[in-house]
Amino acid sequence: MEQIARAFEKVKAQSPLVHSITNYVVMNNTANALLALGASPIMAHAKSEMDDMVGIVGALVVNIGTLDEYWVDSMLSASQKAKSLGKPVILDPVGAGATPFRNQTLTQLIQNKPDIIRGNASEIMALASVNIKSKGVDSTNSSDEALDAGIRLSNETGAVVCISGEVDYIIKGDKIGKIKNGNPLMAKVTGMGCTASALVGAFAAVEKDLFVATMAAMAVMGVAGDLAAEKAEGPGTLQLHFYDALYQLSPSKLADTAIVEYN
């Protein structure tokens, strides 16, 4: 818990710049969430600026939500550049398993060795080649069901794998962490998973231990989700209160309220 609170202090002190190549649906949600957290967002996908942009940011978040052929080229070149500079790459495999194009793109992106993969249960199961029936971007599985797939995916790729859901699992080798905060209403707001991946980017930019960085980001998501749900009347006000909760959350409040298990 101390390490999680310290990572949050570093985000606040350093206000890292996070580069997202992300989808049209969530660009605004995720930029606002990064600002509320105390980080700084930039969304960019032009091929001509990928190398330069990656050169000035603290982390790269690649999110395939509304991918197309041009964007995939940008995603591949930006992740290669980030790896060559030793900057963390976070992959959000939105809609993994839904179409062959998504699966082929994810295979290429994973060959570039992302440092962290954060997805919902169905996406992680699809990435680990579990034969599931995809319902697009929303999960039809619980994170508990995806745990074995997540462990396998982490072992195969060497990445920290985060399976989000009622319980968030964070996996690296034989380390498994759980975050038990959050509220089911979060799944009724589009872009909450993408927001989680963006926050993971902010933490990875300042915290070298990427397992700790991912635990801390998911703890912040869960605690802010709990606080927002106490005030919300539905998905619309949940989103608004979520930004306010993120903005008001302190490292000490995080340490007092995060429900973290680790073994």
Ligand SMILES: Nc1ncnc2c1ncn2[C@@H]1O[C@H](COP(=O)(O)OP(=O)(O)O)[C@@H](O)[C@H]1O
């Ligand atoms: N049933 C739930 N209970 C608590 N938190 C949840 C629940 N479902 C989702 N969350 C939280 O919402 C965020 C988005 O997760 P998820 O819905 O799994 O991602 P995605 O939007 O990519 O499908 C995460 O922070 C997760 O912890």
Ligand SMILES: Cc1ncsc1CCOP(=O)(O)O
């Ligand atoms: C609805 C939708 N369609 C393509 S991307 C996207 C947003 C998905 O966001 P999240 O995975 O965070 O729910």
Ligand SMILES: [Mg+2]
């Ligand atoms: Mg998602």
